[in-house]
Amino acid sequence: MKADSNSRTGRIGVAGTNLLFEKLGWIFREQPIEDYGIDAHVEVVESNTATGKLIALQIKSGKSWFKEKTTEGFVFRGKTEHLEYWQEHSLPVMVVLYDDEEEIAYWQAVNSSNVQKTNKAWKLIIPFEQQINILSLKKIQEFSRKLTATNGYTILSFRDLSHGGAKRYSANILLSKEYAKPDMIEIVRKITAELKSSEYYRNNEVKLHWKGKEAQVIWLFLYLSLDDVSSANWICRTEWISKKLSPKFLPTKLDGEQIDDEIVIDWNKSYGELATIFDSFKVTKEAYLDSMNCILSNTKLIVDKTIEFTDMFNRKQLIEANYLDRMSQLYPEIEKLYLQVDRIGSAPTECSDLSQRFQGVMAFAHNIVLPFSEKGLETWERSNRNYLVGQAIKNYQKELLRLEFELEKIH
Structure with a gap:
């Protein structure tokens, strides 16, 4: 049976990237089965301590990936389906191009500011200077924090729902365990405060309009399990509306418990009953x-x-x-x-x-x-x-x- 040259080239790219990250002292974990479109996870290590901050890698190797370039870097083109998957991934995603002859890996973050839409799909410029080496270490570390995974929760998804009259965000939060109501309220306050200053925008038009301004509306949905997320069975949902927001742009007020001057929390009284019903249909x-x-x-x-x-x-x-x-x-x-x-x-x-x-x-x-x-x-x-x-x-x-x-x- 003939050996698959494409597969062999791909394996070289994964192995070569692994070696480069190991030289930096970071932890590399190949993902051969679990994630389609994700070849590996790399964990940031700081002061010889694993931080728990992960980056998902899509690794490409072979001459064909280096044929198209600009004055700034190599041009990576992908399918819309892949972009949607990477942008919705719970981890920040990085595309890596590995040059097996020079043993150099070039990288670029997959995010709204780097992705350029084309007539057929999209492209990503991977800068010549962004190589996986000691010089890029700090920049990659900064990129590693796409979501919060501390203090017992993880931000699974984060959406920009802004319009011309209000800067608005919505997020799904996965709790690591069951909490008492006062603890969940503190988590809500913490995440809401964090997201107020977010500079994530779904496109350049929204970015130009709202860049540098604080959010005015934030909705959170808290879940206890991924099963609950798939069935939209939240344990509670919250709404924060800035007092500075003009009355004509106010969203529909959420019915629930007023936990401070601006945050309302709606507890799902039917959570347990609904979870049992959803489980019975699985x-x-x-x-x-x-x-x-x-x-x-x-x-x-x-x-x-x-x-x-x-x-x-x-x-x-x-x-x-x-x-x-x-x-x-x-x-x-x-x-x-x-x-x-x-x-x-x-x-x-x-x-x-x-x-x-x-x-x-x-x-x-x-x-x-x-x-x-x-x-x-x-x-x-x-x-x-x-x-x-x-x-x-x-x-x-x-x-x-x-x-x-x-x-x-x-x-």
Whole structure:
């Protein structure tokens, strides 16, 4: 059997990067299975002490990654799916390009200020001077703090929800254990105070508008487990609104306990009951995947027919009457499969992202044939129907690619 040269080159890149970090005294942990799109974690070591601050690495090696460059550095291009995954990752993510001939590794942080959108996807400029060596050590250390993982909690996700009238943030918080209410209140105060001065923005337009200004609204959602996060079963949620915010930009006030002049906390009285209910609907990973793959394979076959018939109709190889008849016959088949999705049961936490993508695929598949249901034929005229079908097919194909990406992550 032939050896895979790409795989071998990739292994050299991981091993070479490992060696460079070990020379700096940091702890390198390869991730060969657990994370799709993440090759390793590196832990920051300060004064010979492991800090618990981790950085996720995507490592690329081989001449092809160094072909495109600017005056500033090498150009790394990636897929939108990868960018979404890295930006939503609980750890800060760094792309590393390893030159196996020179034994040099170049790095760049994956964040909104470094990523440049292109017509097809996105790109990242990896500066020539940003090499994994002693000169970059301090800069990498500063980058290592994407989330807070001290004092018994972790900021799992952090979103900028600002608009023209208010700088607003929302965050999901995972508690490391159960706390008494007074302890949770202190955690809420601490995180809220920390996020007030955040300079994270979802795009440059928002950044230009709000840079250097304190946040005016902060929402927090506290969870006890990742299962709770996937089912949105928070133990409490909070709202902080600055007294300086103009009344016309005030969000809907949260109902709950006023813990100080500006913070309101809403305790989830049904938390335990809901957790029990959600657990009762969960199925095992193998059971979920078996059911999902069965429904998906049958759906693909039928959707392929709808795409074939639609192409024939658009090329005038199929008259409208026959097109409507064939698509109408496929509607109940897709409808039956679409309804089966709700009968699978709740996906395990490991498959939560996959489950969302799967539901998206099935929804778009259903949208393709919906205009050919009895009600659909009565509702939409020909031009509207053709537009809806075309859009649904495009969305289905895009979501199917994302689903396949999620499948690779969990295998």
